[in-house]
Amino acid sequence: MDTSIEANTIETDVLVIGGGLAGCMAGIKAREHGGKVTIAEKANTLSSGCAGTGIDHIWAYIPPVHEKMGYSIEDLMESHRNAIAHGFIDGELIDLVARDSYNRVLDLEKFGINFRYEDSKIPGGFRIVPQFHSVPTTFNFDGRDIKVKLTEEALRRGVTIINRVTMTDLLSTPDGRISGALGVGTRDGKVYLFKAKAVVLSTGRANRLCRNVTGVWGNHRVPVYETGDGRAMGFRSGVPIINMEFLSPANFSIGNYELNLGSPRNTVQPAGSVVDAKRKEIVPRTYFWDWEKLGKEKVDVQAVLKEQMTTRPQVRPDYPELHSQGKGPFYLDLTSGTEEEIRYIEWSISHEGKGLRFLDYLKNQERFDFRKDKLEWLPNSREMAGTASSGLLVNKDLETQIKGLFAAGDEVGGVPWAASPGALTMGWHAGEMAAKQALRQKDFLPVNEEKVESLETLCSNMFDSKDGLYWREIELAVQNIIDHYAGNVRSEEMLKRGIERLVDIKNSVSFRVENPHELGRSLEVISIMDNGEMVLRASLERRESRRVPFGFYRADFPESNDEDYFVFLAQRRKGEKVEFSKIDIKR
């Protein structure tokens, strides 16, 4: 392809960047207000995002069930706030997620996703299990093809979906209002200039910051094409990004095939336990909730909350610590399950991300049977903590400090473990807010032509480069830096050195690409570098440790310091500098 890049210009009232769960919901809802809605998606919305290959769980406050238990929405929020986030959560946002999640489930049902089962003893015919909270609050459902259904619904409503465009820059006016965004077609190699009256940023998480444990590139639990593009874009536009320091130590899970089955309290309930080589239980199994009791007894809300807070750390032992003490090996053990329980789990896995393929592999290649065999529990690769812990700073209407720029889902910061309900509720709400914003605005605002030229130049340089490096080479060097200087134990001098080395790479190294595909990958690595730098800077700024729940540890400040640091740390770019501010945590 020749190196003169052509720009496509697209006008849209609402632009949604990232077509995952949050982005699709945003687009779907925004269309209810009329106006042109466009989703720009790096991959293909049919299979993109953390739910791209499926999802089997959504938590919610479920009135038909929870009211019968005598469990209120405040009880759920207290459980989430205390047991999961340990207070470190935006009260307004978790309120939004908790209140709206059930309604979004009903919407999904309208879109063709099944939540009801004939063999269920639960009101509504749902399948509900305990995962996140002190009572069962999580729907298990047929979520494997959720992205297909959402895509179809979006198209049905007249949303324009543009796949295979990686977005690189936000465009805004000097007085802080969004005017559009820029991206690059990863197949056609064209520059895409979007003029928009409102933008919803929903590009998900920031992965690929660390080396993959198995050495098989791409073998990661969460999608490796989610490279924190939205955070990088937001940061470059001066939007505050919060909680980037919380890049956690590696956890143990099913090894070496990294996928989303988490701890034994997630998808492999209730029969899943973790045992050691001598079959001694490290984490016990659980049992299905006794739904016969529903309505007959009120739940002792305080007691179950207390129980959750006690058992949660117990069922999440520090496996890396145990390994370093010579303990192990560890195994996931479902062999005590009844046939009914194992079938339930296999069904559940088959709907979770990568799960269908995983089951096929286990059965046909490994001749593995959960009824008889165990799977070893091994180190997985590192990740940013708790889904939407880190991300863009937004208000309760999901708007950032740039007017008209909204964020949703894992793009948003301050809502640890908001997970899929966060994506669905925030997506919906952001879509609505964006659509309303667009309606209030008559004309498109001017876009910064310089940025368009910059992007064109960047791409040309990559194509013409002789001395530039292949993106994999740069990524490897960056990951080594993040692993070494922002490891499990951080300290001032190490973080400073890491920043120095990362900035040196950013300033002195250039990319070389042969085609638009490699261009897309190179742009991802630029995001990774930006996110990596944010991790290092935020880590340096937080002069305390916060092991629970984030695993954040500073050797030079080994204690938690709630007085000074029970806040979200926000970093924003101001010219050449990066400024930090403390954001009070709203209850």
Added chain:
Amino acid sequence: MFRPVVFNEEVCNGCNTCVDICPMDILAPNPEKGKPPIVMYPEECWYGGGCWARCPLRDEGAIQIITPLPMRVSILRGDR
């Protein structure tokens, strides 16, 4: 080094569903119509299995995912 995705030329009809949905965009349509896609970037596979899961001829064996050895699970068999 790895061969994550392998097509059976006898079965695959070149519908390119897998090409459309691969989020890492590692597949390209075969220049010859009706033939299986080309795996352009095998080293970039993320083993999501979407290509396999959504293949209309999956049960007939059109597409196979090969899990690399370092990614294979470690099993403790029932008789141990």
Added chain:
Amino acid sequence: MNSDSEVIPIETDVLVIGGGLAGCMAGIKASEYGVKVTIAEKANTLTSGCAGTGIDHTWAYIPPIHEKMGWCIEDLMEDHIQGIAHGFINKELLYLVASENYERVLDLEKFGVNFRFDDSKVPGKFRIVPQFHSVPSSFNFDGRPIKVKLTKEAERRGVNIINRVMITDLLSTDGHVSGALGVGTRDGKFYSFKSKAVVLCTGRVNRLSRIVSGVWGNHRLPVYETGDGRTMALRAGVPIINTEFFSPALFMIGNYEISFGVPRAEVQPAGSITGPNGEIIVPRTYFYDWENLGKEKWTSEVRRKWMAQRRADRPPYPEMYKQGKGPFYLDLTGGTEEEIKYAEWSVSNEGDGFRFLDYLKNQEKFDFRKDKIELLPNSREMAGTAASGLAVNKDLETELKGLFAAGDEVGGLPWQASSGAFTMGWHAGEMAAKQTREQKGFLPVGEEKLASLRELCADMLSSKEGLHWGEVELAVQNIVDYYAGDVRAEEMLKRGIERLDDIKGNISFRAENTHELVRCLEVRSVIDNAVMVMRTSLERKESREVPFKFYRADFPEQDDENWLSFLALKLEEGAFKFSKIPIK
């Protein structure tokens, strides 16, 4: 190559397997006895082995100097036994090395390697520095072309050097070695050697562990040294010792893994280690004042001080890193121009050093006078050069008659390094040659092993389902790193052995061509060596932090009463058997 590939039969009195420092010395010495000598080398002897791209140091007892110091050879031995090996050493072999390396240095000089420098104030005009012992005992010399010089000398003496042949099997008849089999790495032919004696010197075993930087091949030591000799010997029923000593990673110059270790190695005397704010972690040293030679006699107090200093010079960087200390820098900025030039000269002669200096200067615009290099985690290695390896007697013969070993192939000699390679190579060459003079004809070699090898290669080349060697290697390295990590324990080691056995039993290789075939054969060696690491680790029911950093969580204390022995692993009719060889 295919299943009809040609077999090249070679008859030789002495077969040397591996043409590194030890192998070339063995071949050169053996040639003095009027017997036919062949060196079979996987790569090219001009640049193969740990000294392939150079070496700048070799330690020895140097009579013209050490006698003047009042430091005798027993003092050197004691330094090495206490300060380096902490008692865990074969003293007979140590004596061989200590007492003969000076003679070997003089031989190397005859072969054209330069050891003398006009500006030297040392008797003999040598350049001698402290590295391994309580007084200076290491020659620094112009070692970059050493493999070229050795190759030329061997050829001059009529040694037959066969490059690009990887030896895969030893052949024996009635308890006596009878030859070996190999594969041509370029021509794809099978090489069938009949010989009366064999000297095995294939060096160390690398590639057991993941490369830290993720750049495959970026290792301090040659990655084509895959412990081929050990696996061959193991399969021939020869005991291998000390394979449990696979150490934790060290911090050294990062990310470019290169041979000059700690500041007491090539970057003396100006090299120090400093912290982020210039604070000194390991101080620099100073050149020995040769004006003082003979004025003060050595006493054992010198040893005591040296041993304490040695510990201080090796801070536990991985622990410090885990405590959030760091970054750490190699700092030569305190050096005089003379000192820095010396260090640069020294580095330029050490393995990889010449190219490294060019890279530093031209690509990085780096200057030791002004800049520092960060120390970072390097990749793991087997401990202490010839700590692990084949069990040999004082004549370097193994339990298999006629099979000798030399250099890093030999076990029981921690940190003997190049000195061991030169001396043991020479001695093994001599012993092997002498033995062949007593043997009339060649022993018959059976056909079965060749048939097996042929089948193995054919399977790999025609395989559809087999795996690429890199894929298998990665899986094996992950297993070694996880189950035989810094902290070991019974259940983990058992599981590791199980997983390795599972791979050995169920995985096949796929090679597209001869080059890949050889890489597959190397990975087979790596797997066998990994099994040895695990099994012997399981057998040693104690910890031995010093000097090997071997730690068992279930046996956290050192137990000299039961374990001050070499653990020998042997294959007997397909089963692994252990025995203890007490250290005298």
